[in-house]
Amino acid sequence: MRTNCINILMAGIAACDSIIMTWMVKNDVTDYLEDECRPPSNFFVVLLEVVASGIQDILRRSSAWLSLLMALVRFLAIKNALNSKFDFLSLPIFGVKVILGAVGMSALTTLFYWCRVRIVEVEPWRAPVSCGIFPAGSTVPHYTQLIVPMFFMDAAQALKVFNVIDGALKIVPTGIFPILTFLLVQNLRSASKSRQKVFIAKGASQEENSHKTDQTTKLVILMAITYMTAEGPLAIIYLIQGFATGPLELLDMCQDLNNVLSLFVALNTVTHFLICLAVSSQYQKTVKNLFSCGRRLKIDMLSQK
Numbered sequence: 001m002r003t004n005c006i007n008i009l010m011a012g013i014a015a016c017d018s019i020i021m022t023w024m025v026k027n028d029v030t031d032y033l034e035d036e037c038r039p040p041s042n043f044f045v046v047l048l049e050v051v052a053s054g055i056q057d058i059l060r061r062s063s064a065w066l067s068l069l070m071a072l073v074r075f076l077a078i079k080n081a082l083n084s085k086f087d088f089l090s091l092p093i094f095g096v097k098v099i100l101g102a103v104g105m106s107a108l109t110t111l112f113y114w115c116r117v118r119i120v121e122v123e124p125w126r127a128p129v130s131c132g133i134f135p136a137g138s139t140v141p142h143y144t145q146l147i148v149p150m151f152f153m154d155a156a157q158a159l160k161v162f163n164v165i166d167g168a169l170k171i172v173p174t175g176i177f178p179i180l181t182f183l184l185v186q187n188l189r190s191a192s193k194s195r196q197k198v199f200i201a202k203g204a205s206q207e208e209n210s211h212k213t214d215q216t217t218k219l220v221i222l223m224a225i226t227y228m229t230a231e232g233p234l235a236i237i238y239l240i241q242g243f244a245t246g247p248l249e250l251l252d253m254c255q256d257l258n259n260v261l262s263l264f265v266a267l268n269t270v271t272h273f274l275i276c277l278a279v280s281s282q283y284q285k286t287v288k289n290l291f292s293c294g295r296r297l298k299i300d301m302l303s304q305k
Helices: 005-032 044-080 082-091 092-114 155-202 205-243 248-279 281-289 294-302
Strands: 117-126 137-145
Touching: 005 044, 005 082, 005 092, 005 248, 044 082, 044 117, 044 137, 044 205, 082 092, 092 155, 117 248, 155 205, 155 248, 205 248, 205 281, 248 281
Parallel strands: none
Antiparallel strands: 117 137
């Protein structure tokens, strides 16, 4: 799979989505196992949760921008296919640089809010009388997250500013995606018409290569459409939460919509695998090799005997 920039960007998006989904499952499992007899987490565990929450926020935003950058790179590669100065767009190392740049820029936004988080010790946790597994009167240190004032803003103001910035960074790709998708479709049609005139002289091998090129472009277009459907409405909700000052019912409705629309984000993550599997022949070959590795190992062992 590590043969071109698009595949590297696909791997970056997959890594972001996998970590995000793992964190969501972890939170659901933790909520399910919550028990009044279970003591609070120690300082180290709370610290890990804060760091993991920040990483999840960084990767969630990075996944959106990597989808946009993948479409942009594909458009520029097709637009300048005959210009050797743009050959770097197809190199795997360029995909790595794009991923690092997107994650770095997303980290700056996350630090604006998460650098204000402090872990403080509050009143010790006391085991309820109904919990017989603890001695009477025993206590456990209790740590929690606290948002401290910074830049002359309290926690509520900082959250509003963060929601506005985060929503804007999500809605910008949503607005650019339709333009890039339209341009990709136009370039795909133009390239197909031009190749049809050349196929007669070039032969079937050139036609096979062009088919792979078309499949890659279709993959990018499909992933762009799924992103617009999943992240666009959620970005609007973030902006409303950032600008709205009331009434309280509006903020509660936005929070409810946020929870519902998060389900579409999860579905979007699942469709990435299905789209890649349906469109990319390299992806299909890699998945086939992955799941047939046990059978190949058995054949190799039998051949050695």
